[in-house]
Amino acid sequence: MQPFSRDQMARRAADDIPEGWCVNLGIGIPTLVANHVPTDREVVFHSENGILGMGPAPAKGREDPWLVNAGKQLITLVPGASFVGHADSFAMIRGGHIDLCVLGGFEVAENGDLANWATSENDTAPAVGGAMDLAAGAKRLWVLMEHTTKDGRPKVVERCGYPLTGLGCVTRVYTNLAVLDVVPGRGFVVREMAPGVDFETLQSRSAARLHLQA
């Protein structure tokens, strides 16, 4: 079994982004996706802090300290970029103008529910950031996450146990073991498995029923 590395997961997701989409990448692993979009394919990256047309990290010595992304990392702009304030930036998200958002996840349920912000109802100070806005507002939401937790607990589940970020919002999941579509009324449909992964193994590491593509 050769599970996908984080970079391979990011590349798989990047491969599926068509030219012209406007994409918001969550902080953490999803940020890697930008590195894998072919340079000849124009994808417009959005950052919650008011940037449309974000480019890669700056070369050494060319940093602009006034240019950071939602993860507060230094970035560049691409030609065609524009700035807006936070209210307008989130209006883009909440109004359904972002074609795709890629987030990390604690759990994804077969009804598309996402849990990725709090690990317990009793955690009274969890950091939600823009995750709920993205979950409610993006046209499509893909989740990039390990298939199981470090101690082997499935993150692909029938119903989320953790507090929800959004309801029925996830449309696809990229894990280290597989790519799954979340199909309304059907649940998880396997699009692809990592090299050497078979359906039985994948199912055994998931806590929801998986379906093969029709």
Add this chain to the structure above:
Amino acid sequence: MQPFSRDQMARRAADDIPEGWCVNLGIGIPTLVANHVPTDREVVFHSENGILGMGPAPAKGREDPWLVNAGKQLITLVPGASFVGHADSFAMIRGGHIDLCVLGGFEVAENGDLANWATSENDTAPAVGGAMDLAAGAKRLWVLMEHTTKDGRPKVVERCGYPLTGLGCVTRVYTNLAVLDVVPGRGFVVREMAPGVDFETLQSRSAARLHLQA
């Protein structure tokens, strides 16, 4: 009796505008107010179509056809001017950021109600424009109008007969005969009368009880 001319009414209102206020002038007579603010007193004029810092009409040959006010007249900008779109421009109005709005009126009632947009409930296609936004949102609303209609009917009234533009919004009225404050709980209080106008005459041309200043 020497009633105020329109220009005199406008000058009276202009005299009462302190430096630093942001002011929106309704189309028609209220527009004249701008001409009477002393040039050494900085007042910022707002126009609904997204201009803050409107200047006077352009000199012949210096017109910019891309610069019009809410009355669609050619205007100029003053240094310090800025542009916004309609949503942001009306957010300024509706959010209580405009210090003063000066409008024309059909009727003003002693409780501050204003009627200035429709002459009958049966008029099904009246033009409201931004009047209701200004009535609801400006910090202060002054009305500039003749004291009576052409056929002598009072426009200063106990209760408006015409459909309302806004409730309890008018704070002062400048007419050709007088300047009246609208004081909550008291009604119309006479601030000033035009030369040769006495209180009895003024009262006889009004359909609401007038009060003298305490």
Add this chain to the structure above:
Amino acid sequence: MINKIVASIAEALEGVKDGSVVLIGGFGAVGQPDALIEGLIEQGAKDLVAVLNNAGTGRVGVAKLMELGRVRKVVCSFPRSQGSVVFEELYREGRIELEIVPQGTLAERMRAAAAGIPAFYTATAAGTLLERGKETREFEGRRYVMERALKGDVALVEAWEADRWGNLAYRGSGGNFNPVMATAAELTVAQVQHLRELGEINPHMVGTPGIYVQRVVQVDRGPPWTG
């Protein structure tokens, strides 16, 4: 390569369907997408709902579209203005519907549609004829009207310049209704005076980010008519 620039007005308006809600930018002649309105007349879509500030003047542009019987309903703040002869005629004869909306509420309803807000409360029109048929509610002792989002199928806007991503920049007071309408429609079509290379428009000068614009067509119209 993303390229939203199309070669003709006809291409810019391809697929506009009968029954569409069409947002039409501009305030008076400034920022008015006149070539697109003429194009819509040519294009043929009917049973339209036109959302704009005025109900047309003279017998050209939106007034002509109405005169041709292609507009079922007008949503505007100021239907009766100098020269709104066609609208008044049709309205008198009961051949066109009208929804009067205060100018700020009109802008805010479109902003709400663009921002994922199905409804909001405003003091504008509270206690007036224009709150009829609407929910009202008190917040901290003041009466407010609940207004619903107003979304367009199509927005026709005008700008000074654009690039192939659809970024728009406005000149003078030419923004007005255009930026908010551009954000509030499924299909936003921009008529612009000048095309720029990508990166030529200062990122802070972009009045409408390209994410909101689907098609751009360059038309050399010269200055707006301000007779």
Add this chain to the structure above:
Amino acid sequence: MINKIVASIAEALEGVKDGSVVLIGGFGAVGQPDALIEGLIEQGAKDLVAVLNNAGTGRVGVAKLMELGRVRKVVCSFPRSQGSVVFEELYREGRIELEIVPQGTLAERMRAAAAGIPAFYTATAAGTLLERGKETREFEGRRYVMERALKGDVALVEAWEADRWGNLAYRGSGGNFNPVMATAAELTVAQVQHLRELGEINPHMVGTPGIYVQRVVQVDRGPPWTG
């Protein structure tokens, strides 16, 4: 002559009262009004409600204000981030209140306050823990949460440049929360790197029109720290 420029940080913060709701702009170090925050520490107002994206880092700035026991409550979207040690300590000990608000809802609630909207509906947080205690309502089959306007007594913002009317222009991504916060407070104080003559800022480049700004103070802070 309108002149909103004041000579010192102390003057800029004069009159900020105990119990104030203070909106604090910036996203990370970019656009953060750090000199004004230090000034607020000096100024002495206490029992504050701080509205900002994060709950401070390290033991300086907002974190120091908290550590000094001057903040009664934090309203933010991302309380726990790298280095939010002071907040976490105080919170654990029950010495500070917290209201978690999704980042977009936070911005929109302030925009609503600025636009005369006492309440609006949003899909964000619908069906989650964060809708608890709030009204919900269906529009066209979808569940929405009613959110209330969030208004500040004071807003502390940072901009690249300003003129004596209080017009602000931002650099790079330095706008972020600043433009919306500037519109949503009774008293908006701007810390800027550069003062410009009236008319030097292009009217289309003004990110915050002067109508929203009461005081401007120039502080030469150099680039934001992005270590």
